[in-house]
Amino acid sequence: MLVSAKEMLEKAVAGHYAVGQFNINNLEWTKAILTAAEETKSPVILGVSEGAGKYMTGFKTVQDMVAAMVDEMGITVPVATHLDHGSYDGCKKCIEAGFTSIMFDGSKYPIEENVAKTKELIEICREKGMSLEAEVGAIGGEEDGVVGQGECADPNECKMIADLGVDMLAAGIGNIHGKYPENWAGLSFETLDAIQKLTGDMPLVLHGGTGIPDDMIKKAIDLGVAKINVNTECQLVFADATRKYIEAGKDLEGKGFDPRKLLKPGYEAIIDKVKEKMELFGSVGKA
């Protein structure tokens, strides 16, 4: 069932669990994540970065593929198609393509311009029944080519953006995309607590889910995080399983070179990883 992320996240806040956003790159990725969600009866958000959208030949291809897969696979759990870190133009394209949710990453704009563009996009999303995620402060890591300590958002700025009527809010609390450096200081729970106190029931989004220790994930959910983004971790298990298949020479046995066989170990590794995350986030059985 293709839906916006609004209701699933409101339920997550009320039920003290988080819904996973898992980024997709191709058909196998999408099928794996949908399979994991259906088998665990979890709501799920499929994240699509602008780069991944381009790779898959455009947002329309992505949207139509997901809609067809949800139909043909008989998926009953709520599924959202969500633009990840969208530019203003990217948001407009996804709205046109029929996505059910977008993230407008206006963090590169001065705050007044971020507010104006966010407001305009909120209007459109309301009209179309879509959900909108906004970001306050930049979330570091590979996002801007610099790997370092993640930034912490200003709680008052978070409150201001939340009050515009966004459906979910991503705020930097020391998290970063990609692998965490050895000397990472961990999540700033003081910042998260301050943001939650000011924003109330607003579903908070934790980006950079890869590599955050399980106990920190649980604490973040206790403090109001209702959506957690995971991307790199699925890529790592996919690459690892594919490498093992090839290193074992299986592509050279019989028809082992058939892409349906060659990509299977990686596909299965994504299913296992996504299920593991859904269990950790507490979304299992919540669909």
Ligand code: 13P
């Ligand atoms: P990771 O790649 O670190 O899991 O981050 C994913 C993310 O936040 C996508 O927006």
